[in-house]
Amino acid sequence: MKPFALIAAAAVLIAAPAVHAKTATLEVQRAWSRPAVAGTTGIGYMVVVNHGRAADALEKVETPIASRVEMHSSTMSGGVMSMEKQDKVAVPANGETTFGPGAYHLMLIGLTKTLKPGDEAPATLTFASGAKLRVKFVVSSGMGPPTAIDHR
Numbered sequence: 174m175k176p177f178a179l180i181a182a183a184a185v186l187i188a189a190p191a192v193h194a195k196t197a198t199l200e201v202q203r204a205w206s207r208p209a210v211a212g213t214t215g216i217g218y219m220v221v222v223n224h225g226r227a228a229d230a231l232e233k234v235e236t237p238i239a240s241r242v243e244m245h246s247s248t249m250s251g252g253v254m255s256m257e258k259q260d261k262v263a264v265p266a267n268g269e270t271t272f273g274p275g276a277y278h279l280m281l282i283g284l285t286k287t288l289k290p291g292d293e294a295p296a297t298l299t300f301a302s303g304a305k306l307r308v309k310f311v312v313s314s315g316m317g318p319p320t321a322i323d324h325r
């Protein structure tokens with residue numbers, strides 16, 4: 174095992190309790206964010222897992238550390254990346270939806286505090302089913318998720 178892999182493995186163990194949240198059917202894994210200065214827009218990435226037999230959809234995200242949160246999709250077209258606001262993001266039955274670089278993401282608009290590596294940003298996710306999940310986005314160094322396992 175290379176030293177980096179050991180560090181990444183240790184980070185998984187340390188970060189795991191902080192970035193997981195669960196209901197009976199819904200789970201959020203690998204919630205992470207990037208450093209950002211107060212007053213600007215922060216980012217939120219995560220994987221939403223639906224263990225249930227019914228499809229669900231993320232409809233609202235709230236956090237005390239930003240004026241508002243928008244859900245965006247990213248599309249690459251002709252070499253240009255563009256973002257589009259989403260009113261809801263589907264999470265298929267027995268499936269998952271990834272919020273990550275180049276994909277769906279959360280925009281934390283109007284940050285009320287500066288996010289530094291190691292900080293945690295709490296958020297509440299509300300789903301179409303009525304389920305609510307409390308999540309903590311762990312701020313990474315900006316190189317990737319704290320767990321280094323967000324890419325597939």
Ligand SMILES: [Cu+2]
Nearest residue numbers: 245256278280
């Ligand atoms: Cu965006």
